[in-house]
Structures are given as C-alpha cells and as structure tokens.
Amino acid sequence: MNPVVLAVSLMLILSLARVHVVFSLIISAFIGGMVADIPADTILAAFPDAGVSAPDAILKLKYLVKVFEAGIADGTTTALSYAVLGAFAVAISYSGLSQAMANLIIARAQSGKGTGIKWLIILALLAMSIMSQNLVPIHIAFIPLIVPPLLLVMNRLKLDRRMLTCVITFGLVCTYMFVPYGFGDIYLNKILMANIDKFGKPVGMDISGVSIYQAMAIPALGMVAGLAIAVFYSYRKPRHYEDLPVEGAAEKIVVKPLNIVIGLTAVIAAFLTQKYSGSLILAGLIGFAIFMVTRVIRWQQADTIFNNGIRLMSMIAFIIITSNGFAAIMNASGGIEPLVQESVAFFGDNRSLVVLTMLVIGLLVTMGIGSSFSTLPIIAAIYVPICAHMGFSPLATVAVIGTAGVLGDAGAPASDTILGSTMGFNADGQHNHIKDSVIPTFIHYNIPLLIAGWIAALVL
Numbered sequence: 001m002n003p004v005v006l007a008v009s010l011m012l013i014l015s016l017a018r019v020h021v022v023f024s025l026i027i028s029a030f031i032g033g034m035v036a037d038i039p040a041d042t043i044l045a046a047f048p049d050a051g052v053s054a055p056d057a058i059l060k061l062k063y064l065v066k067v068f069e070a071g072i073a074d075g076t077t078t079a080l081s082y083a084v085l086g087a088f089a090v091a092i093s094y095s096g097l098s099q100a101m102a103n104l105i106i107a108r109a110q111s112g113k114g115t116g117i118k119w120l121i122i123l124a125l126l127a128m129s130i131m132s133q134n135l136v137p138i139h140i141a142f143i144p145l146i147v148p149p150l151l152l153v154m155n156r157l158k159l160d161r162r163m164l165t166c167v168i169t170f171g172l173v174c175t176y177m178f179v180p181y182g183f184g185d186i187y188l189n190k191i192l193m194a195n196i197d198k199f200g201k202p203v204g205m206d207i208s209g210v211s212i213y214q215a216m217a218i219p220a221l222g223m224v225a226g227l228a229i230a231v232f233y234s235y236r237k238p239r240h241y242e243d244l245p246v247e248g249a250a251e252k253i254v255v256k257p258l259n260i261v262i263g264l265t266a267v268i269a270a271f272l273t274q275k276y277s278g279s280l281i282l283a284g285l286i287g288f289a290i291f292m293v294t295r296v297i298r299w300q301q302a303d304t305i306f307n308n309g310i311r312l313m314s315m316i317a318f319i320i321i322t323s324n325g326f327a328a329i330m331n332a333s334g335g336i337e338p339l340v341q342e343s344v345a346f347f348g349d350n351r352s353l354v355v356l357t358m359l360v361i362g363l364l365v366t367m368g369i370g371s372s373f374s375t376l377p378i379i380a381a382i383y384v385p386i387c388a389h390m391g392f393s394p395l396a397t398v399a400v401i402g403t404a405g406v407l408g409d410a411g412a413p414a415s416d417t418i419l420g421s422t423m424g425f426n427a428d429g430q431h432n433h434i435k436d437s438v439i440p441t442f443i444h445y446n447i448p449l450l451i452a453g454w455i456a457a458l459v460l
Contacts, residue, residue: 002342004335004382007032007326011378012364021374022322026068029326033064036333064329071328072321074198077281079317081186084284087309088270089138091291094305096255097136097263103255118157121150122167122231129171134182136267140172140420147424155241161431162440163235165421169410169441170227172417173372177406178220180212181271185280187373188212192402195380199331200397203388207398215398215460219406222452226444234444244428259296266290319374327377347390354390355400355457358383359450362404372409379404396460403453410449411442 007028014024034057043055043063052059128146132138154161176184189212196207270287274280288306291297297305347354358379366375380401387397409415418437425431 001035002335002338003032003036003333004330006035007330007333008361008365008378011326022318025319025322025326029068029329030061030064032335033067033329033333034060036335038063038332038334042332064332067328067332068325071325074324074328076321077190079321081190081280081284083310083317084281084288085137085183085186085309086311087306088266088284088287090305090309091288091297092136092138092263092267094301095259095263095266095291095296097260097267100255100260117153118159121154121157121159122164125164126167126171129168130175133172133175134179134184135271137182137270139183140416140423143168143420143424148427151241151425151428152243155243158238158240160235160237160239161241161425162239162436163230165418165425165431165437166227166230166235166440166444168421169417169445170223172420173406173410173445174220174223174227177223177372177402178213178216181274182280185274187376187405188216188402190280191373191376192380192398192405195327195377196384196394196398196401199381199384200388200394203385205384205388205394205397207394210394210398212398215395215456216402218456218459219399219403219449219452222448223445225452226448229448230440230444234440241428241430244430262290262294262296323374323377327381330378331381351390351392351458352454354386355454356450358386358400359404359407359453362401363407363446363450366405366408367412372405375408376401376405392457393460396457399456399460400453403449403456407446407449407453410445411438413438 010031011024011028014027019027038060040055043060044052046063046066047059055063125146128142132140132142136142154164176182176187178184180188193207193210193212196205200207266287269290270283273286274283277283288297292299292302347357362375362379365378366372383401383404384397387400392400409417412418413434418433418441421441422431422433422437425436426433431437
C-alpha cells in the first residue's frame, strides 16, 4: 500500500476515533514512514558515522525522527505568530475595546423593536466575526462577550440560532480564506502560498505572480451563496425558545474612554506594522507593547496575560507544528511521486474528477483534524505535484488547494469556529452542538464551497 495513502487514512481513522489530533499525526506519520521503501543510501547519508552497510529498522526510525524534527522547524514561525496573536487578543479584551463594542450592540438591541433590531443583530454579529480575523484579531473570543447577553433579545425576536451560527461561521471562515491580513495572513501567505511554493519549485510551478484575491474569489462567492441561503431561505422563519437562565457569560471589563483610545491605537499600529513589515509576530508584539507602555496592562499582569493568550492559541499552534512534521515524512517517504503518477494514470485527462477527488479528500482531512490551518501542510505535499502533472495553472492550483483546506472547517465537530458558536448560543442550554451548529454549517458552506472550488479550478 502507498505509504502516503496509509498515513493519511490512519490519521483520519484515529482522529475520528477521538484520538488527539497531535498523536494521530505523529503515529500515522511514523507508521507511514516505516512501511515506505526509503532508499538505503538516503538513510545512510544522514548518518555517515553509523558504520553499517545496510540500515536496520532502528536506523530507519532515527532517520524519520530527524526528518520529522526538520519539518517541525518549518512550522515554528506560523505557530509563534498564532501564539503572539493570542496574547494580543487577550490584551485587547483587557483594554475594554471588545467589551465596549459588545455594550453598544447590546444597548441597541435591548432598546430596539421588530425587523430593524433583527437585522442589527445579524449585521453586528457578521461585522464582529469578520473583524475578529483581521482588524481586531480576537478570533472566537468575542462570542462569549456578545452572544449570551443577547439571547433574551433573540428569544423575543424569535431569531433562529442556527441562522446566526451560520452568520458567525461565514465571518470567521470566509474572511481568513479571502483577506490576507491577521489570521488570513497566516492561512493564505504563511501556509497556503508558502507550501505551494515549497512543493511547486521541484515540479516547475511558479506562483510569484498569483493574486490571492483572484484565486480565492470564486470559493468566497460560494460561501456568500451559502450565507444567503441560510439567512433568506433555510432559517428565515421564527423559531421559539424559552427564556431560561443564561450561564457562562464572560466576565465584564470596566470600560474607560482612555483605554478605548489606546486600544484602537494598538489595533491600528499592529495592522500597519503587519501591512508594511509582513510580520504578524512583530505586529502582535508592537500592539502588546503599546498596552504595556500606556499601563493599560500593568507590568505585574503582563506575564499572566501573555500566558493566557498563548494558551488560547496553543492547541492550533501545536497542530500546525506537528502537521509540518507529518508532511516532511510524507515527502521523504517516496510515496508522493508514485501516488501522483497513479492518480494521473487513473484519471487520465479528466480534470473534473481530479479536482472533485482532491476537494473531497481535503474535506475529510479537515473534518478529522478540525483545523484548516493544519490541513494545508498535509495536502499540499500531495496536491501540488498532481496539479502540476495535470497541467493546472498556478492560479487554479492555489484555488483548489486553498478551498480543499477550508472545506470541513465549517461543520467539523472539533473545529474551534463551530465550538465557539455553540459555546455562545448554548449558554441557556437550548442549542445542540451537532444538530444546531455542526449540521447547519456543514450543509450551507461545505456544499457551496465544494462546487465553487471545483468551478474555480476548472476556469482559472
């Protein structure tokens, strides 16, 4: 059996069996590497002082460890970016900036009536979810601030929480898939483009002139279509909820006007730093430093807040690091090239089936892992050579791999995007994670994304 197919299949099985994704990646990577037919000369070249003419299983395992550790190093920059951004997100919440935005929305909602306030809530949640990926990069941290206090108002308006879950999911996912700032910079530039460039150079694929916006526009429109269907058709009818006690609302921060100004200054400074330096790490550190220098965050609090921020993003960072090690072993296993040749031979010139297969596999991998950011390093090592052999343009290659990575983030039970929505809307115990979060987002986004990604790969 092809070692790459074996490793990916095993990783999916372990993940779906609720084995932690980091362990799933490590176990499947080494099993795939051990069954791979790696040339003896390659292994011996890595250990010139081994003193043997033929490598045994122990030496092969040592070689795989070496390859895995080298692959891990490739993911450290992205992981550190996530950690620093998490610290900046917590600092923003301490400034009261996100609380002020929540208070404004809640006040308007509680004093409004009818259709106008319904659309205010929908648009406010959409705007907050979009901004949480770039302008105010706090990811899902805004949900417990805003959603639980609004549940009674939503009940009065009989707003279907499944629709609102789709609204938030659109803002969280479509934004990082299409806008290359904040989390979008990590997904699009540091992971997607970097991995395609890494695996594309050996097969003669040059992506230097590719526009992210042009490549991902059609998939983004697919998500827009899914959002429109959810809001205007699937969940447009009133839904009744009981007025039950709301638990789990986030602790409120005292809002001070000066701190709000400082918070906005830090956000703008971080945004401009990222834009002109290209470093998300530097942007996060500068934003955090502004809060410290202005004493919004006191020196005694700095360690605690920074640690809380790192903890907020640490799981995704660890998965990203591990998935890079997984991809490195898959690349070293020698199983990618035969897989490419077999796939090309099987499909022939049928690009439609090739694209459909790649997108479905991307959906399965992300559903198993729960993170688009972690899926890309795994599938890029396989998909880039296939796209090159099939004659796909660099633009189409970016579109199909970028979409394959996103597929499954909406609708994955383990996705932090979906878990965050459930955490907010289930504060009174009336929102089921699977029925009200997973299934609605899976249907309304994965199906349109698959169709849109398939079209984009064929027309670009």
